[in-house]
Amino acid sequence: MSQSRPQTILFADVSGSTRLFETKGDVEARRLIALVLDALSAVCGQHGGRVIKTIGDEIMCTFPRAMNGVLAACDMQRRLARDIVFVRDNLAVRIGLHHGDALEEADGDVYGDAVNxxxxMTSLAKREQVVTTAATYDGLTGKAPEARSLGKARVSGKLLPIAIVDLVWQEDTSGMTLVQTGPRQGTGEDGGVETVLRLKHRGEVVELRPDSEPFLMGREPGNQLVVEADWVSRTHAMVEFKRGHFMLADRSTNGTYVRMGEDDELKLHRDEVHLRKSGTISLGQSFAANSGDVIHFEAD
Known part of the structure; x- marks a missing residue:
């Protein structure tokens, strides 16, 4: 029988695994990823956790308490950072976790809001980073790792953005600015300055704010910005506020071209970039081939 109970859900996935397969070949890449997942599984067990499953380059674990999960996440990052094999092959993981109610099935799998x-959180994390909700961090008792606020982020199924933090797992924190409470960006109501991103395309102007839904661009009508061209993917790219910045993420076949100010053209392919100040975006083609249908952006 299914049973719902509070627990900590942790996901960790290998960063840059696609490039690993390209550079190492299928067999060697799979062997290296298996080594990483084995190491993460061992750390999970040391902290009283349970491995639910591994899927490709990702592992899913549960822990009875938030502190178990937080300490395990930090030790997972340290484990990879100290291993010469992982360092030599530039292997790293990104980790996300959250404590809340989850439905546990008879077969051991878990579902529910905490899992989502x-x-x-994992999707928001960068390589060598641990991201969790501020609610999970604030509920910790005992000696917890330091944390830095990453502002607020949208989560599917939640009406309002939620505060998130980055756990500092590094043993040497000199030079880091540690912030344990409060969002990074002001909202105007508390005297802070709200970040605004303006997108301009064919005379239309859209303003995005930190609490805006993710903004999708592509050739299908379901996108907020539709660019009808053969070289544009159905859902080509997305702009989203996370980690205190507006980030442009490419999801396409042909890539997304970005130019910031007077900088050289940058091609994104299944990667993301922080949109700074002002510039232009071209979907699927370089600016030289697509000068008449670019998207202009301006960040305040």
């Missing part, structure tokens, strides 16, 4: 939020 933890998965979202």
């Amino acid at each position: 939020v933890a998965a979202r």
